[in-house]
Amino acid sequence: MSDFKPPIENFFAREWRTRGWVAWALTPFACLFGAVAATRRALFELGWIKRVDVGVPVVIVGNVTVGGTGKTPTVIALVEALRAAGFQPGVVSRGYGAKVDQATSVTPTSLPDKVGDEPLLIARRTHAPVFVCPDRVAAAQALLKANPSVDVIVSDDGLQHYRLSRAFELVVFDDRLGGNNFLLPAGPLREPMSRRRDATLINSPYERTLPPWPNTFPLDLQSGDAWLLDDPTVRRPLAQFAGERVVAAAGIGSPERFFATLRAAGITPATRAFPDHYSYQDNPFAGIDADSILITEKDAVKFGAWRDARIWVVPVEAVLKPRLIALVVEKLRGRTPA
Known part of the structure; x- marks a missing residue:
């Protein structure tokens, strides 16, 4: 795999999986961070510091680790x-x-370098009102002012944005779980694994045994047919790429x-990790x-004016367990803001 990530990023990704000498050397800083x-x-x-209730229930989808875990899908x-x-x-x-330095609406035609790639993908996929701002309280208030019919807000990340009152916290992990279970910078944790939450999602295609935590569910990510970047109406099942010379980039x-x-679909790609x-x-x-x-949907929203007729986009759908959905809905309908 060709890896274009910064060397320091790869270094810590390796070190945070184990409790080696680097992790132990950084534990004083982790204690301070904690x-x-x-x-x-x-x-x-x-x-002592007041939370802000924006007037509708808020569901936080976040993680206690750094790195991607599957929050956007x-x-x-x-x-x-x-x-x-x-x-x-x-x-x-x-x-x-x-x-942006103030609450800004994200539409399907927004520019990714202005509003961010993940909010743009969410806006395009859901057609729901989406607002971005470093201050999530300001984003929520602006969203509700512009869209008074909205009766629940989903916060993409923001688990540690405590000022925003929330009705439900959903924490997403991938197969790494807590890595070496050390806090930053000795490990990948922003908060301890024991942090209180309402439910947990485990996004791990490699291990289906769930940790014995309350309200813990598997997160199933399913790939759909690839669509041509130049013409989204043209689609191909992933299996049709088997046997071709394929480059996968993400x-x-x-x-x-x-x-x-x-690879699970039978494709043997050369890979490029950005x-x-x-x-x-x-x-x-x-x-x-x-x-x-082959690229991801998140990458597709960032492509510039240039075009390459060989590029196909692989969509991913998250499948949530009915019991998890029921848990969220029950909490919202009888909510008590945290």
Whole structure:
């Protein structure tokens, strides 16, 4: 696999899986980080710093680890499930890399370098109102002012944005779970694994045995037919790419998960892993000899004006267990803001 991620990113991804000498050397800083984080959270829980109730229930979809875990497809699936249950959901997000200093509406025609790739993908897939802002309270308030019919807000990430009152917290893990179970920077944890939450999703295609935690569910990610970037009406089942010279590229938090999905479909791709949120301003495939190039939907929203007729987009759907959906709906209909 060709890996274009920064070396420091790959270094910590390796070190955070075990408790080697690097992790132990960084534990004093992890203790300091943990003390600051715990104090900050306690100030909100004790009421010394007030949370803001925006007037409708908020569902947080987040993680306690750094890196991609599958939050974006989970947000999309949850929005669709809430809509099917009779709610009118909206979405707020920080918008990683977004160039905004105030609450900004995201539409299907927004520019990814302005609003962020994940909020843009969510807006295109769900057609729900989406607002981005570093201050999620401001984003939620602006969303409700512009869309008064919205009766529930899903926050894409924001687990540690304690100022925003929430009715339900859903934490997503991938197969790494907590890695070495150390806090940053000695490990991948933003908060301890024991952090209180309402439900947990485990996104792991490799291990189906769930941890013995309350309200813990598997997250199933299913790939659909690939569609041609130049003409989304043209579609092909993934199995049809088997036997072709295929390059798979991904600028997401966990690119290997995408590559494993393609291999499971019988494809043997050459792979290119770009940094998460990679900007495709120029064609990185111009000198590549391949019949087809497969990318993720998150990458597709970032492509610039250039075109390459070999590029196909592989959509991913998150399948949520009915019991999890029922758990969220029950909490919302009898909510008590946290």
